[in-house]
Amino acid sequence: MMTEMPSGFRGRIHRGTQQIGGTCVELEACGERILLDLGLPLDADELSETLLPDVAGLRGPDPALRAIVISHGHGDHWGLLPLCKPGVPVAMGAATARIMSAAAPFVPNFFAPDPAFELSDRRPIDIGPFRITPYLVDHSAYDAYAVLIEAAGRRLFYSGDIRAHGRKGALFERMVNHPPQGIDTMLMEGSSLGRLDADARFPNxxxxxxxxxxxxxxxxxxxxxxxxxxxxxxxxxxxxxxxxxxxxxxxxxxxxxxxxxxxxxxxxxxxxxxxxxxxxxxxxxxxxxxxxxxxxxxxxxxxxxxxxxxxxxxxxxxxxxxxxxxxxxxxxxxxxxxxxxxxxxxxxxxxxxxxxxxxxxxxxxxxxIHTSGHASIGDLKRLAGAIAPKALVPIHTFEGDKFTNFFQNVVRRADGEWWGV
CATH class of the missing domain: 3.40.50.10710 (Metallo-hydrolase/oxidoreductase)
Structure with missing residues (x-):
């Protein structure tokens, strides 16, 4: 697959175009970079530096890596943080940081973070050339966020992990009714594809x-x-x-x-x-x-x-x-x-x-007796339809090739491929 010439704002998915878990997305604008999540793959036997993606600044100092933005407190989205060289600022929800710290005395290989930036519902923060606006979402992890990233006149929306059938389902309805506008690229999770029939729903x-x-x-x-x-x-x-x-x-x-x-x-x-x-x-x-x-x-x-x-x-x-x-x-x-x-x-x-x-x-x-932490296909269709991105990129899914059966403007990306937002 040919790599597109970069725009002023470009990105690449290091892990997630062909699997659930271990998510990591690198974004670059004006010579500076941030990461969206740095997860431990679900099939990893143990924590190992070999699992770190090829990102400058994770294994040694690089001031161009401005921050790692953690969408929520599940290990498949933050689990490689303990392997990072110190000094990379972390952004996450305040409750997420407290929960991770509270878990540290009880859980092997856990990590007590000291975030430099706090994610809070619809409160923008600026990190270098990036404006980051978190959206509190319904998920099985407390204090979970989708994230809007604006840079160089372009807009990328990352769904994180999201659903509509939890106790905070009103947050999903709020997003569908009042979505972020003018999205150039949307990274949308597709955990339920391959697990659930198109017209089925998860119990609330x-x-x-x-x-x-x-x-x-x-x-x-x-x-x-x-x-x-x-x-x-x-x-x-x-x-x-x-x-x-x-x-x-x-x-x-x-x-x-x-x-x-x-x-x-x-x-x-x-x-x-x-x-x-x-x-x-x-x-x-x-x-x-x-x-x-x-x-x-x-x-x-x-x-x-x-x-x-x-x-x-x-x-x-x-x-x-x-x-x-x-x-x-x-x-x-x-x-x-x-x-x-x-x-x-x-x-x-x-x-x-x-x-x-x-x-x-x-x-x-x-x-x-259980229900999923991820949205049904029907709810994902509502979300994609409301946001109406120019390009919808599958992530956090084993079934990226099936996205075109349900969504418009789907653009498949490969792990490690740079593309312009």
Whole structure:
């Protein structure tokens, strides 16, 4: 494929034209550059410098690389940041930075950022020749943004990861009704292509809550596997517990993530139907690292294993495989049920596959109650139609060749190919 002669504002996708995850887009204007996201590929076995894209300024100093703009807090969009040489300024949402910092003591290979620029809904920031306007969007990551980039008289819009069926779906409708205008190039995610029929839709978060209420209405202890950083899902699980007369048990990690959002409308110590359980592996970790300060905000809400054993059939535990022994010690598995409330692709191999096999061996019933963090094809069509870009470039998709079946003005790009915005 021939590379177009650059305009005053040009870009190239380093990773994303043929895969989901590991997203990175380099933009250049007036001899200066920024990156949109710097993600760890989903199929990466470990963090390795060999995964860094060929961008001047990531492995050594280059003042022309002005900033790395992180659209949201999922590792496939920020996961290579720890490998960058220090000194590259980072832009991200304030809540995203707090959540990442709150997760750092609990999650291997995590990263506590110190952003130089704060993304905030529809508040432009100027970095060198680039004017960057974030748009808060509905996604399974809290504080997620689409981004408008203006430079050299041209306008590029990056959808980031986006959907319309979460608890913040009104943000999607706002964008469709009041879209950015005059877009020359739109980079639009297409995660749902190949996963969903063209006329199908994903269940919305209210429907997920209703399914959880129905499931929680059956007797027995419930272990639910969900990402603590999927705040919409934490709200759905909590609301379902209240409606079903159950107590939700969250660990310190989940409580710290909720607290880091800074949102007073989210479950917190003292709320009804909520207790804090410190699993054995976290207790040992806190003792080893002497992070006893992590326990302090939750002392009055804390519940211990002995009490859980007594009231197990009226509780729902936010569960991860490291808690298996805790549940065994409380003798809760014989009358337990398990719910998987995240992407079912994680069940095909790795820890998810092992968990499913372990539960099957114990005879624990297992069901999946989940919805996607990405927009349906129908909603993507509404978004593309509202923005009406001169060129629509597929990104974050395995099915870029199918875009022309659904969207107008599609222009396919290759990883590493420079093109004029």
């Amino acid at each position: 978060e209210s429907e997920i809550e209703a399914r959880l209420v129905e499931s929680f209405g059956s007797p027995g202890f419930v272990a639910i596997s969900a990402s603590a950083q999927n705040i919409d899902r934490m709200v759905s699980i909590y609301r379902a517990c209240k409606r079903a007369g159950r107590t939700l048990l969250l660990d310190i990690y989940a409580m710290e993530i909720l607290r880091a959002t800074g949102n007073a409308n989210l479950p917190a110590p003292g709320w009804p139907n909520l207790s804090v359980y410190v699993p054995e592996y976290q207790r040992r970790q806190i003792k080893r690292t002497e992070r006893f300060d992590l326990l302090e905000p939750y002392r009055k809400a804390r519940i211990y294993r002995e009490h859980i054993a007594e009231i197990g059939d009226k509780t729902v535990l936010l569960f991860r495989p490291a808690m298996m022994r805790d549940v065994q010690a409380a003798n809760l598995w014989p009358k337990a049920r398990a719910i998987w409330s995240q992407w079912d692709g994680y069940l095909k191999d790795g820890p998810g596959s092992k968990l499913k096999a372990d539960l099957a061996e114990l005879g624990v019933p297992f069901e999946v």
